Amino acid sequence: MNGLEQALRSLGRELDVPLAPDVVSSVLGRIEPRASxxxxxxxxRRRVSLAVALVLLAALAATLAVPDARSALxxxxxxxxxxxxxxxxxxxxxxxxxxxxxxxxxxxxxxxxRVGLRLRELERRPDRVYLLGERxxxxxxxxxxxxxxxxxxxxxxxxxxxRLIAKKVVGRDSSLEETLVDGSPxxxxxxxxxxxxxxxxxxNVIEDSIRLAGNVLLWQDDDIAFRLEGDxxxxxxxxxxxxxxPPSP
Amino acid sequence: MRTYQSLAxxxxxxxxxxxxxxxxxxxxxxxxxxxxxPRFRAGAPFKPWLLRxxxxxxxxxxxxERRRIELPLRATAAQPSGDAAPSPEGAALGRERREELxxxxxxxxxxxxxxxxxxxxxxxxxxxxxEVLGVRRGTVKSRTARALARLREEVDA
Numbered sequence: 217m218n219g220l221e222q223a224l225r226s227l228g229r230e231l232d233v234p235l236a237p238d239v240v241s242s243v244l245g246r247i248e249p250r251a252s253x254x255x256x257x258x259x260x261r262r263r264v265s266l267a268v269a270l271v272l273l274a275a276l277a278a279t280l281a282v283p284d285a286r287s288a289l290x291x292x293x294x295x296x297x298x299x300x301x302x303x304x305x306x307x308x309x310x311x312x313x314x315x316x317x318x319x320x321x322x323x324x325x326x327x328x329x330r331v332g333l334r335l336r337e338l339e340r341r342p343d344r345v346y347l348l349g350e351r352x353x354x355x356x357x358x359x360x361x362x363x364x365x366x367x368x369x370x371x372x373x374x375x376x377x378x379r380l381i382a383k384k385v386v387g388r389d390s391s392l393e394e395t396l397v398d399g400s401p402x403x404x405x406x407x408x409x410x411x412x413x414x415x416x417x418x419x420n421v422i423e424d425s426i427r428l429a430g431n432v433l434l435w436q437d438d439d440i441a442f443r444l445e446g447d448x449x450x451x452x453x454x455x456x457x458x459x460x461x462p463p464s465p
Numbered sequence: 466m467r468t469y470q471s472l473a474x475x476x477x478x479x480x481x482x483x484x485x486x487x488x489x490x491x492x493x494x495x496x497x498x499x500x501x502x503p504r505f506r507a508g509a510p511f512k513p514w515l516l517r518x519x520x521x522x523x524x525x526x527x528x529x530e531r532r533r534i535e536l537p538l539r540a541t542a543a544q545p546s547g548d549a550a551p552s553p554e555g556a557a558l559g560r561e562r563r564e565e566l567x568x569x570x571x572x573x574x575x576x577x578x579x580x581x582x583x584x585x586x587x588x589x590x591x592x593x594x595x596e597v598l599g600v601r602r603g604t605v606k607s608r609t610a611r612a613l614a615r616l617r618e619e620v621d622a
Contacts (some may be wrong), residue, residue, distance in 0.1 A: 220617055221585060224570070227563055228586030232537040234484045236474035236491075240466050243495040396514075396599060398497070398521050401504055438500070454599045458521055 306365040306446055313364045317427055318355045319348025327354050328463075333372055333440065336460035342368070355427075366456065367427055367445040393450055395433075397442070397457040402435035404450045433457055466495055469512070472587075473519045476597075479582045480523035482534030490522035497522070513589070513596030520579075520597050527575070534571055534578070538563060569619040577612035584609055 217225070315321075327345045328335055331354050342356035351371055359365035393404045426432060428445040433453035435442050442460070444453055470491060477487035477494075498518050505514060527534075538560070570578060583594040584605075591609075595602045 220613060220620075223563075223566060224581060224585035225588065227538075227566055227570075228582075228588065230538050230563065231479070231567075231586065232539040233475050233478050236471040237488050239470055239474075239488065239492045239495065243466060243492055243499075246492070246496045247499050396517060396596075398518065400501060401506070451600050451604060458524075458599065461525060 306448060306452075313357070313361050313367070313427055315344075315346075315361055317425065318346035318357070319352070320346060322347050331370070331372065333370075334462040335370055336442075336462055338368075338456070338459055364428060365446060366448075367443075368460065369441075369443040369445075371441045371443075372439060395450060395454055397433070397435045397454055398437060400435050400437045402433055402454070402457065404453055405432040405434070406450070407431075469515055470495075472512070473515065476516050476519050476587060477523040479536065479586050480520060480534075480579065481527050482536055483526075486526040487523065490526055491519060494519040494522045510593070510596070513593040516587075516589075516593075516597045517599060536567060536571065538567060566616075566620060569616055572619060573612060573615060576608065577615060580605060580608045581612050581616070 322330070322345055324337075324341060324345050327347055330347060331352060335354055337356070338358075340358070342358055343360065344355075344357040346355040346357070347353070348355065353369055353371040356366075356368040357364060358367070391406055393406070395402045395404055426445060428447075430445055430447040431449075431453065433442075433444040433448075433450075433456075435457065442457065444456055446453070446456075448456065473491045473494065474487055477490040478484060481487050481490065494515070498515055501518070505511070570581060573581070579598060580594065583589045583597055584591070589597065591602050591605045594609075595605045598605065600608070
C-alpha cells in the first residue's frame with residue numbers, strides 16, 4: 217500500500233460519521249404487513265403457483281461481426297450523478313427491429329396504467345413503448361427502430377430459476393455469466409442468443425425470441441421478470457439494470 | 466439486522482453525505498434484503514451482498530438529490546499511532562492536509578469516489594468492493610488505479 221492509499225485509509229478513520237440510528241423497529245414495521253398478506257394469500261390458495269423458470273437457449277447464429285463502433289464503446293457510466301445518456305452511447309445493434317414482434321404501440325402513460333404495476337424506467341423516457349399479450353409484457357425501445365440501442369422488457373409474475381438456467385443455458389457461441397442486479401441474481405448471456413423460454417404459472421413453456429442480435433441480461437425482482445437486450449458488456453448491462461427505477465409519484 | 470446496521474449506515478452515509486438519506490436508504494435496503502433472502506445463495510458472503518443493496522439505495526437517493534457530497538472530519542482527529550504529539554502548528558497543518566485530501570476525493574466523479582470509499586473508507590477487500598459495486602474484481606483494480614491516479618493529480622496540482 218503506497219503513501220496515498222495509507223493516507224486515504226487513515227482519512228476514512230477520521231471521518232465524522234454520525235451514530236447509526238436504530239432502524240430495526242421501523243424496518244420490522246414495513247416487513248410485517250407484507251408478510252401477513254403473503255401468509256393469508258397462501259392460506260386461501262389464491263396464490264398462483266409461480267413455478268416459472270426462465271430457460272435460455274443460446275442458439276448459434278452466424279458469428280456477429282463486432283462493429284468497429286464497439287471499440288469506441290461507452291463512455292464511463294456513472295453509477296450515481298448525472299448519468300444517463302448512456303443509451304445514446306450504446307452502439308446500434310445490427311439489423312432492424314421488427315416492430316410487430318413487440319405488440320401494440322402505446323403511450324408510456326397508457327402502459328403504466330394497463331400493466332398494473334409501477335414500471336421501472338431510466339431517467340430518459342423510452343422512444344417507443346409497446347404492450348404484448350395478456351399479461352402483458354411491456355417493451356421500452358430506446359433509439360429509432362432502425363437504430364435501436366436498448367430494449368427493456370418487464371413482465372409481471374415471472375420468476376427466474378437458477379438451476380434450470382444453469383442446466384439449460386449452453387451454446388458454443390454464447391456464454392452465461394451470473395451477476396447481481398439490485399441484489400437479485402441476474403443472468404447475462406453474451407454471444408448470439410436468440411431464444412428465451414419462459415414458463416407460465418401453470419408450468420407451460422413459452423418460447424419467446426430475442427428481438428435484437430445482441431446480448432441479454434435477465435433478472436427477476438418483486439415477481440417481475442426484467443430483460444435487457446443490447447450491445448452491452450456485463451458491467452454496462454448491470455448498470456443499466458440498476459438505473460431502472462419506478463418513476464417518482 | 467442490529468449486527469449490520471452500523472456498517473450499513475456508514476456505507477450509505479459515505480455514499481450520500483446525508484444522515485437522513487443514509488437512514489432512509491438503510492431502512493429500504495433492509496426491507497429489500499429481507500424480501501430477497503430466499504434468493505440469497507447459501508454460503509455466499511452476506512456482508513457484501515447486503516452492502517450492495519444498501520449502496521444501490523444510496524445511489525438512488527444521491528441521484529435524486531444531485532448535490533455535492535461533503536464529508537466532515539472529526540474535530541479531534543486521531544494522530545497516527547507512534548507519532549509524537551504535534552505542536553499546535555503541526556496539528557493544524559496536518560488537519561489542513563487531510564481536509565485538502567478529503568476535498569480532492571469529494572471532487573472526483575461518483576464512480577471514482579465510490580471505489581475509493583469502498584476500498585479505503587470502508588476498508589473492503591477488492592472482492593467485497595466488486596460485489597458491492599456490482600462489477601468484476603478486475604474492474605475494481607483498474608478503477609481504483611485510475612481513481613488514485615486522478616486523485617494524485619488533484620493533490621499534487
